[in-house]
Amino acid sequence: MTVWKYDKSDINTDMLFPGKYTYTCSTPDEIRPHLLEDLDPEFTKKVQEGDILFVGKNFGCGSSREQPVLGLRSVGVQAIVGKSFARIFYRAAINQGLLLVECPEAVDAYEEGDEVTFDAAAGKITVGGKEFSFPKLPPAILAIRDAGGLLPYTREALRKK
């Protein structure tokens, strides 16, 4: 597992996935080559299943485009630990079943090589042996993630009707 740390404020959706591709790339295969293109061109070449991102304040601000979330999910990113997240990005992550953890102390604590563990259900994260807690999501929102995202959740709900 690799930790990718981008502790910079206001990393926006254009840096995560440039707007010029918004109407030509929408599937994971189309998104992947451009993922984080203007932030870290190495990321998409080296990222592996189970990797984690540590990010700064207001991560994902800007456009409502969901390709950054879809892309990060499709390359197998396990979770994003951030100082804070922009609203639409946060919502998009819930809707794709991607775990976002708001925990500024954990971001500050992380240094290269530190071991990181998660317990999403308990709201605990450890960074280099130090334990931090993060607020758990309300049950109504956790249900969306547990269903594997908003579309599977919606299908289940509609079939139950």
Next chain:
Amino acid sequence: MGKTFAEKVLAKKSGEVEVVPGQIVIVKPDHLLTHDNSAAVVGKIQADLKEFGVARPEMPVIILDHVVPAASEKTATNHQTSRAFAKKYDIRNFFDVGHGICHQVLVEKGLARPGSIIVGSDSHTCSYGALGVFSSGIDRTEAAALMLRGETWLKVPETIKITLTGKLKPGVSAKDIVLTIIGDIRADGASYKAVEFHGDIQNLTVEQRLTISNMGIEMGGKVAVFPVDDQTKAFLLSYGVNENEYEPVWADDDAEYIQELNYDMGAIEPVVALPHTVDNVKKVTEAGEIEFNQFLLGTCTNGRTSDLEAAAAILDGKQVAAGKRLIVLPASKKIYEEALEKGIIIRLSRAGAMLLPPGCGPCLGAHQGVLAPGEKCLSTANRNFKGRMGCKEAEIYLSSAETLAASAIYGKLTDPRKEVA
């Protein structure tokens, strides 16, 4: 204890007696806006549409505006898919290529009504707050789920109260107000929060309020709302919406706010947002000498008739500086026609402007007016992110239509107050 705008709208729309910040409510939005991304939205639910259909065909509003006319086979196919979907599922509010930018067209079609809830798979959906609408951006997946189910969840936000007093000075605009606020509270200053504007609102036209609400997302806001007054009512009536067709909602006098800010509009000065964040704001007089290659007048922020007129008034009898490009996009076909009839377009054209069809155009870098490495563009848009206009080695600066027009004459950043005296 009184309630905020957001608390009142969300209580009313969710059928709760009262709601508190942090609470999650289920609502049926009055409208769901999608644009060129409609193709991607329906692409996610092809099989589901056959099984479940569209929950409420009166809810979706589809406006094709982002890459119009199509720039490639792929974008043309997106439009084709959206058209076919609208036809098959009886989406009555479908507006094809050529109507203009979604946020302007939705207003012109009388679909943004005070006290309603509008969500859209576009971050600038917050624009309708200018008309007392609870409106906010969502992602494509949520738009797809809404097509099927017709309802979604919203968290009741805390609210920031911003009181605007006094009156703008000549040459200073609503764009300067909102950029000044964003510069102060930063790009995440209103994250997850509602923003209410109070004070001498009567001193701002509805078009000016639309500019301010449009940029609510640039401070992280969920909604950015104004009260409904006689100007709002007259504005809506001009688009065929009668007063008995909506129920305005506004905050109680004793509502509780998480933060309160005050601005004297008379003290606001022309400002510019420097690359590469919207909150990197400086007064024009303090930003130094910045020479530009291109000027972009238009977009959902500042592409209305009043913006085109303000720019034409400054450019009258002058020329765009040699070697510089001025691109103008009226925000809608209706505005284009109005500007043609009023003679604004010919004045801009004679000053050296190049006219593009109504749409989003260069703002998102997908086509038209893309920048070259090392170039600088002054734009009336709402975002100056790196790479936004199609080139990550270019720089985007944001200003009002007035500052843009004055700067186009000299080819460099210029205080518009000198030109309107």
